[in-house]
Amino acid sequence: xxxxxxxxxxxxxxxxxxxxxxxxxxxxxxxxxxxxxxxxxxxxxxxxxxxxxxxxxxxxxxxxxxxxxxxxxxxxxxxxxxxxxxxxxxxxxxxxxxxxxxxxxxxxxxxxxxxxxxxxxxxxxxxxxxxxxxxxxxxxxxxxxxxxxxxxxxxxxxxxxxxxxxxxxxxxxxxxxxxxxxxxxxxxxxxxxxxxxxxxxxxxxxxxxxxxxxxxxxxxxxxxxxxxxxxxxxxxxxxxxxxxxxxxxxxxxxxxxxxxxxxxxxxxxxxxxxxxxxx
Numbered sequence: 001x002x003x004x005x006x007x008x009x010x011x012x013x014x015x016x017x018x019x020x021x022x023x024x025x026x027x028x029x030x031x032x033x034x035x036x037x038x039x040x041x042x043x044x045x046x047x048x049x050x051x052x053x054x055x056x057x058x059x060x061x062x063x064x065x066x067x068x069x070x071x072x073x074x075x076x077x078x079x080x081x082x083x084x085x086x087x088x089x090x091x092x093x094x095x096x097x098x099x100x101x102x103x104x105x106x107x108x109x110x111x112x113x114x115x116x117x118x119x120x121x122x123x124x125x126x127x128x129x130x131x132x133x134x135x136x137x138x139x140x141x142x143x144x145x146x147x148x149x150x151x152x153x154x155x156x157x158x159x160x161x162x163x164x165x166x167x168x169x170x171x172x173x174x175x176x177x178x179x180x181x182x183x184x185x186x187x188x189x190x191x192x193x194x195x196x197x198x199x200x201x202x203x204x205x206x207x208x209x210x211x212x213x214x215x216x217x218x219x220x221x222x223x224x225x226x227x228x229x230x231x232x233x234x235x236x237x238x239x240x241x242x243x244x245x246x247x248x249x250x251x252x253x254x255x256x257x258x259x260x261x262x263x264x265x266x267x268x269x270x271x272x273x274x275x276x277x278x279x
Contacts, residue, residue: 008060009071010052018038022052023075024118025123030114082127086148086169086178092178093132093148093187094119100270101133101168103146104256105235108213115182117162124151132186134170135266141184144174145191147275171250171273192249209252213241216258231261245253 010022018037020028028036035042061068084091096116101107111117114237123131134146149166156162172188179185196202220228232238238261239254250256259269 007064007067007071008056009068011056011060012052013056014042016042019056026269027048027118028123030117031144041262050278068114079126081120085128086130086132086150087128089187089189092180092187093130093172094133094180095134095142095146095184095186097136097142097167097184098135099133100135100261100266100272100273101149101166102256102269103147103168103171103250104239104253105168105260106152107133107149107164108167108234109166111162112160114160117160117185118181120151120154120162120164121191124154130169130186134174134186135270142174142186143270145172145270146174146188148188168256171272193251205211209243210241213252213254216254219262235260 004021004024006021008019008021013019014023014025014035016035016038018035020036027034029042033042034040038254081091085093085111094264096109096111096119099109111120119131123129129151130148131151132146132148134142134269137143147168148170151164151166153165154162171191173191175187175189177184177186196205216238223231235257239252239257241254244253259272264272
């Protein structure tokens, strides 16, 4: 990990006496608890909480006004971008590659890669608390479809482990791919179910909804108690069959609960999650 080698912005002085930008030292510590300058081992939990040096920051603001204002503007633009992630489709979304998230239930992730931890921290501290999740793809890096999730809580553990709890928010289709600060990003467009206006089609959909929910209910009832308890612990209880939610942008919650609970291959679940109209 290399620091930016630009004018110090919100400078932080470590316990070994070296000074870095606040964001630079936070990012560096994700790659290892050592000073980037002298290599001395640092207490990363203390260093990440350290406030920036007000005197040095004010001197830079006064005597290097133009350069400081440029850094301040650059930082403000970056923060503003992170605040629009998952809200503004023109902003690239950071992508966590590895698993997929269904719209119903919760997501619990254990992250150990420094780049992923940096992404989550910035999203949590600066931004909308949202990022995208996709399955890996050998040719493209990650699949063409995924889910936006919103961080609810994070907890750090020894050994560089970061546990993230999040809830799925929105399906998306990848429009273009890129890399930002070493992490994959993508321009995306939201996926929503097609609107149905035909009254006969709506009645038929309600019937199929009721029958399918009954089949799922029977499948859950036939599961061994231990397996059923594991599913409900991870996803919560099976949602009720609520026909008024059939025409919502993402369909009934029970369907996404079933997608997460039923033991189908991940690629097949991804394929099903991209369907936006009945056939």
